[in-house]
Amino acid sequence: MAEYVVWFQDLGKDDVEHVGGKNASLGEMISNLSAAGVSVPGGFATTAEAFREFLEHNNLTQKINEALSALDVEDVVALAKTGEEIRQWVIDAPFQPALDKAIREAYEQIGEGNADLPVAVRSSATAEDLPDASFAGQQETFLNIRGIDSVMVAVKEVFASLFNDRAISYRVHQGFDHKLVALSAGVQRMVRSETGAAGVMFSLDTESGFKDVVFITASYGLGEMVVQGAVNPDEFYVHKQTLQNNKPAILRRNLGSKMQKMIYGAEATAGKSVQIVDVDRDDRMKFCLTDEHIENLSRQAIEIEKHYGMPMDIEWALDGDDGKLYIVQARPETVKSRSDANVMERYLLKQTGKVLVEGRSIGQRIGAGTVRIVTSVKEMDKVQPGDVLVTDMTDPDWEPVMKRAAAIVTNRGGRTCHAAIIARELGVPAIVGCGDATELLSDGMEVTASCAEGDTGKIYEGKLEFDVQRNSIESMPKLPFKIMMNVGNPDRAFDFAGLPNQGVGLARLEFIINRMIGVHPKALLNYDSMPNDIKQNIDKRIAGYGDPVDFYVEKLVEGVSTLAAAFYPEKVIVRLSDFKSNEYANLIGGKHYEPEEENPMLGFRGASRYISENFRDCFELECRAMKKVRDVMGFTNVELMVPFVRTTGEAEQVIELLGKNGLKRGENDLRVIMMCELPTNALLADEFLQNFDGFSIGSNDLTQLTLGLDRDSGIVSHLFDERDPAVKKLLKMAIDACNAQGKYIGICGQGPSDHPDLAKWLMEQGISSVSLNPDSVLDTWFFLAGKHGD
Numbered sequence: 128m129a130e131y132v133v134w135f136q137d138l139g140k141d142d143v144e145h146v147g148g149k150n151a152s153l154g155e156m157i158s159n160l161s162a163a164g165v166s167v168p169g170g171f172a173t174t175a176e177a178f179r180e181f182l183e184h185n186n187l188t189q190k191i192n193e194a195l196s197a198l199d200v201e202d203v204v205a206l207a208k209t210g211e212e213i214r215q216w217v218i219d220a221p222f223q224p225a226l227d228k229a230i231r232e233a234y235e236q237i238g239e240g241n242a243d244l245p246v247a248v249r250s251s252a253t254a255e256d257l258p259d260a261s262f263a264g265q266q267e268t269f270l271n272i273r274g275i276d277s278v279m280v281a282v283k284e285v286f287a288s289l290f291n292d293r294a295i296s297y298r299v300h301q302g303f304d305h306k307l308v309a310l311s312a313g314v315q316r317m318v319r320s321e322t323g324a325a326g327v328m329f330s331l332d333t334e335s336g337f338k339d340v341v342f343i344t345a346s347y348g349l350g351e352m353v354v355q356g357a358v359n360p361d362e363f364y365v366h367k368q369t370l371q372n373n374k375p376a377i378l379r380r381n382l383g384s385k386m387q388k389m390i391y392g393a394e395a396t397a398g399k400s401v402q403i404v405d406v407d408r409d410d411r412m413k414f415c416l417t418d419e420h421i422e423n424l425s426r427q428a429i430e431i432e433k434h435y436g437m438p439m440d441i442e443w444a445l446d447g448d449d450g451k452l453y454i455v456q457a458r459p460e461t462v463k464s465r466s467d468a469n470v471m472e473r474y475l476l477k478q479t480g481k482v483l484v485e486g487r488s489i490g491q492r493i494g495a496g497t498v499r500i501v502t503s504v505k506e507m508d509k510v511q512p513g514d515v516l517v518t519d520m521t522d523p524d525w526e527p528v529m530k531r532a533a534a535i536v537t538n539r540g541g542r543t544c545h546a547a548i549i550a551r552e553l554g555v556p557a558i559v560g561c562g563d564a565t566e567l568l569s570d571g572m573e574v575t576a577s578c579a580e581g582d583t584g585k586i587y588e589g590k591l592e593f594d595v596q597r598n599s600i601e602s603m604p605k606l607p608f609k610i611m612m613n614v615g616n617p618d619r620a621f622d623f624a625g626l627p628n629q630g631v632g633l634a635r636l637e638f639i640i641n642r643m644i645g646v647h648p649k650a651l652l653n654y655d656s657m658p659n660d661i662k663q664n665i666d667k668r669i670a671g672y673g674d675p676v677d678f679y680v681e682k683l684v685e686g687v688s689t690l691a692a693a694f695y696p697e698k699v700i701v702r703l704s705d706f707k708s709n710e711y712a713n714l715i716g717g718k719h720y721e722p723e724e725e726n727p728m729l730g731f732r733g734a735s736r737y738i739s740e741n742f743r744d745c746f747e748l749e750c751r752a753m754k755k756v757r758d759v760m761g762f763t764n765v766e767l768m769v770p771f772v773r774t775t776g777e778a779e780q781v782i783e784l785l786g787k788n789g790l791k792r793g794e795n796d797l798r799v800i801m802m803c804e805l806p807t808n809a810l811l812a813d814e815f816l817q818n819f820d821g822f823s824i825g826s827n828d829l830t831q832l833t834l835g836l837d838r839d840s841g842i843v844s845h846l847f848d849e850r851d852p853a854v855k856k857l858l859k860m861a862i863d864a865c866n867a868q869g870k871y872i873g874i875c876g877q878g879p880s881d882h883p884d885l886a887k888w889l890m891e892q893g894i895s896s897v898s899l900n901p902d903s904v905l906d907t908w909f910f911l912a913g914k915h916g917d
Contacts, residue, residue: 131177131229135170135315140435146172147251147311152457156431163430166453170246170315171233175253177226178286178309185220191290195305200296203508203527210292217287222279230282234275234314243273245317245391247455248281250288254298254308267291270349271317273395278314280396285312296527318455321390322447324415325350326360327543328424329460330432330439333551334491334542334582336463337621338438339692340378341365341425344543345416347406348388350442350455356520356537356544357403359383359487359560361414361671365425366692374761377421378689379617381582382671383541384562385411412670420445423452431457438463440548462551471626473596474579475902480587483568484536486561488577488584489547491622494534494556495575495590498568515576517568521546529553534576536564536586558584581618598905603627604912609896611698612904613875616642617686620693623901627908630697631690632823632898633768633875636704636749639686640714644668644679648745650716651675661716668715676748683752684760691762698764700800700823700875700898703749705770707732728837733771733802738780750788758789763796768823770802775811778818792820800871804828809857812864821871822861823898826878830854849878850885862892873898883910 138146138154145151150172157167182188191213198209222230238244248269267288269281288294289310298305318325326345331338346353346360353360362381370376385406392402416424424443431454432439442456474493499514501507507528510516516532518525520539525546529535530553540546540559550557556578558564568574568586575591578584609629614620615638640648646665650657654665654675665675672678691699707727711717720741724730731739737746756762767790772778778801782792785799792799801808801815804825808815812822826849830836833854836843848854858874865872873896879886880903889897890911899907 129176129180129225130174131226132171132173132233134233135167135172135313138172144253145174145176145311146313147175147253147309148458149249149251149456150311150313151251153313153315155434156454156457160430160434163434165427165430166451168316168318168453168455170237170313172251172314173226173230173282173312175309175311177229178311181220181223181226181286182217184223185216187216187220190216192306195295198295200299200527206292206296206527210290210295213290214287217290218283222283227279230279230314231275234278237314237316242275243395245271245273245395246278247313247315247317248272248278248285249313249315249456250285251311251313252289252294252308253311254303268351269400270351270389271321271391271395271400273400277396277400282312282314286310291524293524293526300530315455318444318453319446319448320350320444321348321388323445323450324348324447325442325444326353328428328441328443329543330428330441331460331463332364332621333460333463333547334489335621335625337624337693339367339695340621341367341428342543343416343421343424343428344383344541345414346383346385346388346541347410347415348390349401350444351401352387352389352403353541353543354442354545355522356540356546356559357389358385358387358541359539359562360385360541360543361416362541363416363421364689365421366688367425367429368695369692369760369762370422370425371429372761375418375759376425377418377685378692379685380414380671382412382414383560385415414671416445420452427452427454435459440543462548471596471598471905473594473598473902474577475594475596476575476577476579477592477594480575480589480591482585483574483588484558484561484564484586486536486558486564486584486586487540487542488580488582489542489550489557489559490554490578492554492556493575493577493579493593494532495593496533496573498570498572498574500565500568500570502565515574517564519565520544521549529555534558536561536568536576538562538564556584558586561586581616583618596905603908606890606908606911608890608894609873610904610908611700611873611875611896611898612901613880613898614690614901615639617689618642619901620690624693626901626904628694628697628904629896630694630764631699632873632896634687634690634699634701636683636687636702637706637710639683640704640706643682643686645715646675646679647711647714647717647720648679648748649720650714651679652744652748657716657719664715679748680752680755683749684755687752687756687765688760688762691756691760691765694764695762696764698766699762700766700768700873701753702768702770702802703737703746703753705733705802726837728831733773734769734777734781735771735773737769738777738784743784746784747788750785750790754789757797758795766798766800766820768800768802769819770825771804771828772801772808772815773805774807775814775818778815782818798871800873802875803861804832804876806833806857809861809864812861813868816864816868816870819870821873822865824858824861824872824874824876826854826858826874826876829857829876830878833857849876850882850888855888858889859892862889862894866893871895879907883907887911 535557611632669678712721798820803822875898
């Protein structure tokens with residue numbers, strides 16, 4: 128006799144054919160992971176047999192198959208009409224008596240006498256969430272369903288959802304036979320996240336496929352808002368290994384706008400059981416999870432991934448009443464974990480233009496085309512192949528048209544919403560959470576959507592030229608020295624870590640200060656005495672962090688620890704701040720503190736700044752951040768580099784100041800490197816090396832100071848060449864001095880990236896590492912190997 132209902136705790140991962148992917152997974156976690164601290168709310172599932180018998184009982188099986196086999200899914204109008212017709216047949220059909228009775232009894236049992244127990248009724252298709260097909264969001268979810276009559280209606284709606292337009296279209300494109308797919312309804316106790324928070328997390332970075340982090344998105348209220356992409360959520364990255372070493376492991380925090388939340392509605396029936404309300408301004412301006420919540424969720428993600436042996440896509444909820452975190456769904460991540468890690472695909476913009484709109488980038492591709500603003504699913508046929516689809520927010524119903532688009536742009540949504548997942552799967556660049564793209568872009572204009580520049584996706588005016596490079600990295604030949612990378616932007620760290628490399632030879636702190644902080648450190652230290660307009664500007668920046676000074680330190684920690692985690696255990700050489708006075712003046716509040724200098728390039732910068740009375744307190748904040756990264760989080764692969772050291776006296780003072788701030792050379796394996804960028808550094812190399820563990824040559828400044836050229840002046844720029852004999856003589860002096868003392872010698876200037884023949888010459892002089900811009904790593908590597916193959 129057919130089994131109609133099964134309790135979650137009696138199910139496991141081998142029951143996909145019986146109750147679909149989602150429900151089998153819930154049972155698997157309840158049975159196997161409870162002891163490991165993974166909490167899953169209980170419930171029951173209707174079976175695939177019950178669904179098939181339901182269709183047979185109402186003579187629908189053949190009728191549906193005939194309707195579907197006659198359908199051309201590319202015809203959006205016909206698809207909508209057929210889908211609606213089939214769904215109505217299902218809704219109008221009565222349950223067979225045995226299934227009706229089984230659901231009623233199970234709901235009564237789960238309620239333990241509470242006839243009004245709120246439950247979530249979710250769909251789980253038997254072909255869903257298989258590792259080779261991500262049916263993300265293909266069927267329906269109904270939340271806060273109370274009372275048996277409402278549950279029965281929701282189960283019927285779930286059955287009908289197997290024939291959503293998007294689900295029909297998706298099965299055809301993935302090559303699934305409609306006849307072989309059945310539906311199971313999962314009925315699960317609700318988590319009271321309406322008074323807490325909820326979201327989605329992945330046990331890898333969704334954009335780069337980097338596997339050493341957990342990526343969490345979170346917003347207030349029921350999680351459906353994050354899943355649908357209706358809000359821009361908070362985002363967090365957590366480093367797995369650091370967490371497992373019981374050290375602070377949060378690498379990044381991005382504050383989302385979280386404008387609205389979904390809460391329980393007044394009625395308990397599908398469609399009216401939830402409502403959307405605005406979030407208070409104070410709540411929007413803070414993170415919706417504590418660090419403790421973030422680390423707890425990450426631990427659960429690690430356990431789930433370990434159990435399944437593959438990267439996972441997990442929905443979670445924080446119950447505002449009992450304060451506990453629950454896992455409400457888990458399925459294999461199906462896009463990044465399937466991609467070929469040995470083939471590097473790089474999209475590179477060849478032109479630049481006016482930026483019209485910015486948002487969160489999905490994927491790392493570039494797409495250009497004509498803007499089509501679409502306000503509802505009914506206007507989908509406006510989008511022709513190669514157009515740029517622009518809308519408030521997409522949902523899975525739009526899948527049939529998303530794959531036609533050259534790019535997708537939305538006002539709302541985060542990087543784990545359905546639109547983002549489907550865009551990744553289709554390989555279409557998407558920029559989500561832009562806020563006002565539908566207002567700033569107009570129908571018919573030509574644009575370029577670039578996701579190739581980091582976390583921030585940019586929509587440029589006009590069709591810009593771009594290149595696509597594909598390289599196999601399996602066959603990288605050996606070289607007699609290290610190729611490292613210059614990486615300033617933590618947004619790209621996980622992505623660049625996938626390139627062949629031996630660490631980071633130059634990580635610029637200015638990039639982090641500029642992009643992630645944007646405020647002069649003095650303005651934060653003296654926040655109370657700043658004018659009101661600057662205070663308001665600072666308040667916006669520091670939202671979620673509380674104290675202005677802590678904000679500065681924590682953002683430095685986040686930027687550097689992200690780079691350190693991405694390249695761990697390889698070395699990451701962090702150059703302490705090297706802003707010139709004109710660059711510092713451009714930061715919020717900077718004009719209050721910076722001198723006017725005729726030639727800032729030769730003025731108040733580098734070591735002179737650190738030891739000066741009026742900048743020392745700012746430098747101490749940098750030291751605090753570096754100490755936390757190395758000593759508290761445990762990233763001892765971070766080494767420090769001191770720029771623009773003019774005299775040996777300055778060298779001694781800086782080393783002493785670092786020591787006073789807990790960064791003593793040699794302690795906890797700390798190496799301090801000096802930037803060799805003034806002719807005096809090479810001429811007195813032996814003397815400077817008394818205070819440092821090696822040199823990293825800055826060929827840009829060394830060239831301009833040797834040849835007496837202002838590299839910012841177009842008039843004399845034709846004379847600028849790192850291969851000038853005088854520059855090469857100084858380079859050789861620096862290399863020889865370091866090698867004679869057995870100390871590190873690398874180069875991180877632009878020269879070797881621009882001139883592979885210079886990289887080859889340096890290799891012949893015995894340099895131990897060349898640090899290149901990421902876009903020139905593969906080309907330079909192959910060039911050098913051609914000359915020096917093993």
